[in-house]
Amino acid sequence: MPIDEDALAEAFEQRRPRLRAVATRLLGSTAEADDVLQDAWLKLALADTDSIQNLDAWLTTVVSRLSLDVLRSARVVKADRWNVEAWESVSTDADADPAAIAAGNERVAVALLTVLDLLSPTERLAFLLHDVFGQPFDEIAPLVDRSPAATRQLVSRARRRVRA
Numbered sequence: 406m407p408i409d410e411d412a413l414a415e416a417f418e419q420r421r422p423r424l425r426a427v428a429t430r431l432l433g434s435t436a437e438a439d440d441v442l443q444d445a446w447l448k449l450a451l452a453d454t455d456s457i458q459n460l461d462a463w464l465t466t467v468v469s470r471l472s473l474d475v476l477r478s479a480r481v482v483k484a485d486r487w488n489v490e491a492w493e494s495v496s497t498d499a500d501a502d503p504a505a506i507a508a509g510n511e512r513v514a515v516a517l518l519t520v521l522d523l524l525s526p527t528e529r530l531a532f533l534l535h536d537v538f539g540q541p542f543d544e545i546a547p548l549v550d551r552s553p554a555a556t557r558q559l560v561s562r563a564r565r566r567v568r569a
Contacts, residue, residue, distance in 0.1 A: 410450070416460060417446055424468045430533050431472040433518060441471045462544060469530055469548050476526035520567045531556055532563035 421442065428438035445467045457463045521529055527549050534540040534548070535556075542553040542560070549556055 413449065413454065417449060417464070420461060420464055424464055427465060427534070427538060428468050428472050430537060431469070431530060432475055433521075437475055438472075441468055441475060444471050465534075465540070465544075466548060469534060473526050473530050473548070476529070524563050524566060528559060528563040528566070531559045532567065535560045536564065 424442055424445065425435075425438050428441040429435050432438055432441070445464060448467050449464065452463075521533075524532065531545050531549050534545050535542065542556045545560075546553045546556040549559060551559060
């Protein structure tokens with residue numbers, strides 16, 4: 406039996422902070438992240454919800470792919486993409502203490518954003534999903550059209566570039 410629209414909207418809203426964090430960290434822009442979330446909601450609203458076994462994984466996949474599409478497109482001007490305040494203000498924990506969020510290290514954020522800009526969109530996606538959000542390689546692999554072993558190598562290569 407399909408999920409009613411109100412229950413679907415509530416389920417999406419419960420996951421919105423994490424999905425927004427994924428999109429913002431991939432794109433470096435809260436405005437672009439919000440556009441991606443709107444597109445993800447539309448895809449969910451039109452999807453056959455009976456076929457979705459794991460809503461968290463499905464939404465993370467959709468948001469990741471939409472973000473990757475934005476990164477590959479000319480919609481975002483590279484120089485304007487990274488917004489340090491947006492990066493630092495994103496919390497993956499809906500109950501996070503605002504003071505703890507505000508206490509982030511700006512120098513580290515700026516350095517990481519600069520390095521992330523050197524990675525390809527695919528490397529950035531795999532690196533952030535694994536090293537920042539803790540997703541396993543077998544869940545990331547379909548998003549980057551690689552095997553789990555090749556995805557592990559992709560993340561390893563991205564990690565080396567970030568550390569260099």
